[in-house]
Amino acid sequence: MSDIIPIGMTGFVVIFVTLLCAYIIFGIAGFGTALVASPMLALFIPIAKIVPLLALMDLFAALINVSRDGHNADRAELRRLVPVMILGSLVGAAILLTTRPEVLLPALGIFVTGYALYSLSGVKPQRTFTPQAAIPLGTIGGIFSALFGSGxxxxxxxxxxxxxxxxxxxxxxxxxxxxxxxxxxxxxxxAGVYADTSLLWLALFLAPGMLIGVTVGRRITLNISKTQFLKFINVMILASGITLIVRFLL
Structure with a gap:
């Protein structure tokens, strides 16, 4: 693993604690790992390794949660979102191959930040969407998942x-x-990314932190009210929007 993280045990401990915190957030909200973990991981791991590492760990974290509570998923919403999410992923891949996707960051960042501030303001806390809203939002989510690993x-x-x-x-x-x-x-x-066995060893080393994190996050969710849960979600959405804007500016 020295070709990924050449700093010794201290670096591994910092990364482990970072991933533990990130997966507590994931366990609560169901997203946000990259938002929480990427800035710290970038200090120790080449940026090209971060997205595949988090993708692999997010997959297993999500599967753990689904295996525990999958019966509570809303299948009607999944049927609406999954096809357009896949379509969006294909569009995102095409954009990635043909243009500079960074130009999309500020527009989405401003929209997401504005939405989160509006939701947190309490002006209209009981907002609702029609089922048709799944088409644009699911597609956009798929696009940005393909482009930046965060939709x-x-x-x-x-x-x-x-x-x-x-x-x-x-x-x-x-x-x-x-x-x-x-x-x-x-x-x-x-693409052969996981042929790098040091990346797989790193994911294995961090797996206990991921397991503890999603378990703690799940328990927190079960013990908070819906209002507190939605406020937490909107804070995470706000942080995501600000991160997109900062990412573009830097």
């Missing part, structure tokens, strides 16, 4: 305006993330 907050915007039950929203969100990351992991497999 979960878009699905969260839609699901928070559709599902009244916080547990149903969390596990539906997690199911979408598992499907999205599966697509990315398969792409990385065919």
């Amino acid at each position: 979960g907050f878009i699905y969260a915007i839609y699901l928070s305006g559709r599902l009244p039950n916080k547990e149903s929203m969390r596990i539906t969100q997690t199911t979408l993330i598992s499907l999205s990351t599966l697509i990315r992991v398969v792409m990385f497999v065919f």
Whole structure:
């Protein structure tokens, strides 16, 4: 693993703790790993390794949550979102091959930030979406998942305006993330990314932190109210929007 992280045990401990915190967030919200972990991981791991590492770990984290609570997922919403998510992923891949996707960051960042601030303001806390909103939001989520490995907050915007039950929203969100990351992991497999065994060893080393994190996050979710859950989701959406804007500016 020295070719990935050449700094010794201290670096591994920092990364382990970072991933533990990131997967507590994931266990609560069903997304947000890259938002929390990427800035710290970038100090120790080449950026090209971060997305495939987190994709692999997100897939297993999501599968763990789905295996526990999959019966609570809203299948009607999954049927609406999954086809357009796949379509969006294909569009995102095409954009990635033909243009500079960074130009899309500020527009989405401003939209997401504005939406989160509006939701947190309490002006209209009981917002709802029609089923047709799945088409644009699911497609956009798929596009940004393919481009930047982070589209979960878009699905969260839609699901928070559709599902009244916080547990149903969390596990539906997690199911979408598992499907999205599966697509990315398969792409990385065919690209030969995981032929780098040091990356797989690193994921194995970090797995206990991921397992503890998703378990703690799940328990927190079960013990908070829907209002607290939605506020947490909107704070994560706000952080995602700000991160997109900063990413473009830097």
